[in-house]
Amino acid sequence: MQSSPRGGLKSVALAFVLAAALVATGCGPSTGRVSGKVTYGAATLKGGTVQFFDKAGANLLGSSEIKEDGTYSVDKVAPGDTKVVVETKSFMPPANVPSYKPPPGAPGGYTPPDPTEKAKRYMAIPDTYGSPQATPLTYTVKGGSQTYDIPLK
Numbered sequence: 001m002q003s004s005p006r007g008g009l010k011s012v013a014l015a016f017v018l019a020a021a022l023v024a025t026g027c028g029p030s031t032g033r034v035s036g037k038v039t040y041g042a043a044t045l046k047g048g049t050v051q052f053f054d055k056a057g058a059n060l061l062g063s064s065e066i067k068e069d070g071t072y073s074v075d076k077v078a079p080g081d082t083k084v085v086v087e088t089k090s091f092m093p094p095a096n097v098p099s100y101k102p103p104p105g106a107p108g109g110y111t112p113p114d115p116t117e118k119a120k121r122y123m124a125i126p127d128t129y130g131s132p133q134a135t136p137l138t139y140t141v142k143g144g145s146q147t148y149d150i151p152l153k
Helices: 005-025 115-119
Strands: 032-040 049-054 060-065 071-077 080-087 138-141 144-147 150-152
Touching: 032 138, 049 071, 080 150
Parallel strands: 032 144, 032 150
Antiparallel strands: 032 071, 049 060, 049 080, 060 071, 080 138
16 A cells, blocks of 8 residues: 555644744743842842832732842743842831730640741831832843842942
8 A cells, every 4th residue: 555645745744833833932941930149238138028020010920038148039930021129128127016925724836926037137228129110120031040139229
């Protein structure tokens, strides 16, 4: 039994279409993992949040808490131009926080977080870094892992 020449052409055409689709979609990572260190002047930030927004500043693409050593890491950020927001107010020492204790004889278990622990890591930075509309920080995210250190002034 002979095969038709058209059957061979169909196989070649299908292989070509599949190869073109692989090239078009790319074989690399489709999102980025951005990590780095945040400093303010000569000091390392010990608390706060780093957030990546789309270039319009409307959609949050990812965020990370800043660790005590000043590092952060944001996974699965869509590639492209972004606005970078750094805020530390969430670590600001609370004012007039009431102290709650369980009633006498209550079973143990849950211990609420101590707000003074976060407050020890607070550092005031200019408000412009804390808003996607005002931040001067931008970064172009690529697919895969990358380092972006954030020096605030």
